[in-house]
Amino acid sequence: xxxxxxxxxxxxxxxxxxxxxxxxxxxxxxxxxxxxxxxxxxxxxxxxxxxxxxxxxxxxxxxxxxxxxxxxxxxxxxxxxxxxxxxxxxxxxxxxxxxxxxxxxxxxxxxxxxxxxxxxxxxx
Numbered sequence: 346x347x348x349x350x351x352x353x354x355x356x357x358x359x360x361x362x363x364x365x366x367x368x369x370x371x372x373x374x375x376x377x378x379x380x381x382x383x384x385x386x387x388x389x390x391x392x393x394x395x396x397x398x399x400x401x402x403x404x405x406x407x408x409x410x411x412x413x414x415x416x417x418x419x420x421x422x423x424x425x426x427x428x429x430x431x432x433x434x435x436x437x438x439x440x441x442x443x444x445x446x447x448x449x450x451x452x453x454x455x456x457x458x459x460x461x462x463x464x465x466x467x468x469x
Contacts (some may be wrong), residue, residue, distance in 0.1 A: 347371045349441050349456040354439060354463030357431055361467070365426040367441030367460055374375040374422040375399070378444040380456060381415060381426045383437035383465075394426060394441070397448040404450055409435075431467045 353365040361416065380395040394415035395404045403415050414427040424441055440462045448455025 349458060349460035350440050351439065351441050351460040351463040354465045356466045356468065359431060359433055359467055359469050361431050362429045362441045363465060365439055365463060367424045369422045375419040379417060379424040380442050381439060382442060382452060382453060383439045387398055390453050392451045397425065433467045433469045436465060436467050438464050
């Protein structure tokens, strides 16, 4: 069992920045492959970014490349999502998740533990 707690969401103007954090417990964090997803009202959950267990490999959806950075601190059992140059279309609830064995990092079905989510609102 893995527990995930996100934090760092809030209200920001377009062009601003936020850093989301996701603290994990219950498993050896350095063995976990992690991802960030987001879901806006009335829309499906969307992949944002993923990172390998050691942090050496990262993946992003095209719409956030060059603006968002996923990273992790295995000593702190935490994964981060640094979001810069935010746009109103980035407004969503953001979730961190633990990827299971097998499956493609892009799909929510590949993840078997989820946090409760943190709201990010970008005003124009």
